[in-house]
Amino acid sequence: MAEAIFWGAAALVVYVYAGYPCLIFLLARLRPRPVRKAPVLPTVSFIIAAYNEERVIAAKLENTFALDYPPERLEVMVVSDGSTDATEEIVRTRSAGRVKLLALPRQGKTLAQNQAVAVARGEIVVFSDATTVYQPASLRALVANFADPEVGCVTGTTIYGTERAAAVGEGRAAYWNYERFVRSQESRFCSVLGASGCVYALRRRLYTPLTADVISDVAQAIAAVAQGYRAVVEDEAVVHEPAESYTIREEVERRARVIARGLRLKFRLRGFFLRHPWFLLQVLSHRVLRWAVPFFLVLAFAANLFLLDRPEYLLLFLAQVALYGAAVLAYVLERRNVRLPGLVIPLYFCIVNLAPLLAVRALLRGEKQVTWETGRPGAG
Template sequence: MTAIVVFWSCLALVVYAYAGYPVMVALLARARGRTPAPQDVAPPVSVLVAACNEEARIAARVRDILAQDYPGDCIEVIVASDGSTDGTVHAAQLDDPRVRVLDLQPNGGKAVALNAAAAAARHGVLVFADARQRFAPGALRALVAPMADPRVGGVSGELVIGEGAGNPGLYWKMETRLRSDEARLGWLHGASGAIHAVRRALYVPMPPGTVLDDMWTPLQTLRAGQYTWMARDAVAIDSASATLGEEFRRKLRTLAGNWQLIARLPWLLHPARNPVFLAWVSHKLLRLLVPWALLLALLASALAPPLPYRLLFALQLAAYALAALAWMKPALARQVPLLPAAGTFLMLNSAALLSLPASLAGNSQRLWKKH
C-alpha cells in the first residue's frame, strides 16, 4: 500500500508541475488577468552588456543596440568587460559618445560586471542585454512601453530561439506561454536574460557569483511592491545551442542557479514573505523536485503489487528508452510526433537531477563561464 501511495503521489506532483499549474494559470489569467496600457514612450535608458572575451562579436552587438528605433539622446550602452583577456575592450570602444566601456579586472563574474555597469548608468531605466543575441526591430521601444504604467517596475522581453541541435521546441513554447500568463496575474518572477528592463530605483546589487541575474532582479521588484510585465513584442533573437551537450550545460547552470537563489534569498520559502509564493513553488521549486519524484515513482511501481504496477514499471522504462533515443538522435526523433518533446523532457530532468550537487559544489563562477 505504501508503494502505491508513493507512486500516485509522485505522479500527481509531476502532472501538476508540468500541466496542472500551467492550465490553472491560463484560466486565471483569462478571468482575472490585467494588461498595462503601453504608450509610445521613450524614456532615457542605459543598456548594460556584461562581456567576457567577446572580441569577435561585441562591436556588432553594440551597433545592433544603437541601430534601434530610439531617440539618440535617450540611449547609452555600457559594456562591462569582465576580466577579458582578448581585445573585447578595444573592439567595444566605438567612436560614439553614447558608448562607454568598463575594463573590469580581474574577472569577477557576471553579477559583479552588471553591478558595476548599473552603478555607472546615467539613466532611470536599466536594460539588460547579452553579447550573443541581437534585438529585433522595435524591440527596445516595445520593452520600455509598459513602464508608462507606474505599477510596472520591470519588463521582460521574449527570447526567440532558432533552429539547431539544442532547440527546445515545444517546451520553450509552453514555457513562454506560462510566463506570459503569470505576467498578466502579476506573478512573473523571472525574465529573459537576453532582454529585460527594470527601473533603476528598484535595482538591488547582486552578491558576487549570483548565477540567475534574470531572476534576482524580478524577485526584488516584486518585493518592492511592483511587478514585472512580459512584452512579447520585445524580441531578442538567439541561435539554438550547437550541440545537445551545450544545451544540457546551459540548463544545468540555470537549474543550479535556482538552488543558489534559495540559499541567498531564504524568504522565497516563506509564504508570508514571498509575494508570489504559490507561483514560485509551482513553477520553480517543483521543477527541481520532479526528477526525484520520477525516480521514486519508478521504484515504487517496481515494489508495488504485480498488476497493474509491473506493467506501469515496464511502460516507464520503455518511455525513458525512447526519450533517451530522442535525446541522442534528434534528427531521427524529428520524424516521430512528440518524440523530440520526450527527449527534451528527459534532458531537462536529467539537468534538474544534477543541479543540486552542482549547486552544492559551490563553484558558481564556473557555472557562468563559457564552455
C-alpha cells in the same frame, strides 16, 4: 503503499507540467491585472554583457544602433568581464564614440552588471547579451510598460534559433515555447518569477546590487516585486538568440548551475515568499516542485516495480521504459551526428530532469560558479 506512492508522485508530475499551467491560465482570466502602457520615452542605459565576444560584438553594436529609439535618450554600454580576445578593441574602434566601454577584470556577469549600473545614467536600465538580436521596435515595446507606475521590471520574448542546432538547441527551443506560455499567464495574473537575461528592463532606482553567486535576471525581477512593484512580460519585445553548440553534457551542467543558484536565492528570500501567498504559489509550482520532478519520477518508477503483477501497471511501467529508452537512443544517435526529430522531446525532458539532481549535489558539496562561458566556438 506502493500504489499510493506511485499515484502521488505521478500526480505531482502531472500538476507541475499540466495542472499548474492550467491553473495560472484560469487565474489570469479570473483575476487579470492589465498593464497601463503608453508610448513614453524615458532615458535608457542599454547594457551589453560580454566575455570573449569578438565574433559577434560588432554586429551587436550595429543591431543596437538600429533600435527605434531617440539616440539622445539612449546610452549604450558594453561591460567586458575580463575578455581576453579582441572584444574590447572592436568596441573601441567600431563605436565611433557612441558606446561607453567598461573593461573589468574577470569576476562574473552579476558583479560586472553591478558596476555598469553604478555608472549608468538612464532612468531605465536594459540588459542584453552580445548574441541577442533585437527587433527595431523591441526597446520601445519594453519601456512602454513603465508608463504604469506599478511596473518595476519588464522582460521580453526570446526566440531561440534551431537552424543547424544540435538536439539540445531544438529541445531548448521547444521547452521555451512552453515556458513562454506559463510566464505570460503569470505576468497577466501577478508577476513573473524572473526575467530573461538577454532582454529585460528595470527602473534604475530599483536595481539591487547582488553577490556574485546570484542569477541577476531572476533576482532583479524578484527584488522589484519585493519593493512593491510588478515584474511583467512584454510579448511584443521580441529578440532572437542563435542556436548555441552546447553538447548534451554541457546543457545538463549549465542547467544545473542555474538551478543551484536559483535554489540559493529562493532560500534566502523565503521570508518574502511566505508573506505573499500568490507569489508563493507561483514559486512552489513553477520552480520548487518543477525542480523536484526527478525525485518524483524516481519514486514513481520504483513504486511501479512493486506493481508489475497487474496489467495496467505493467503498461505504465513499459511507458516509462519507452520514454527513458527514447532519450538514451537520442543521446547515442546525437553522439554519432544522427538525429530523429521525434526523439528530441524525450531527450530534453531527461536533460531538464537530470539537472536538478546535479544541482542538489553541488549545493550539498558547497560548490559555486560565478563566471560564465558561452556555447560558441572561440568564446571562452
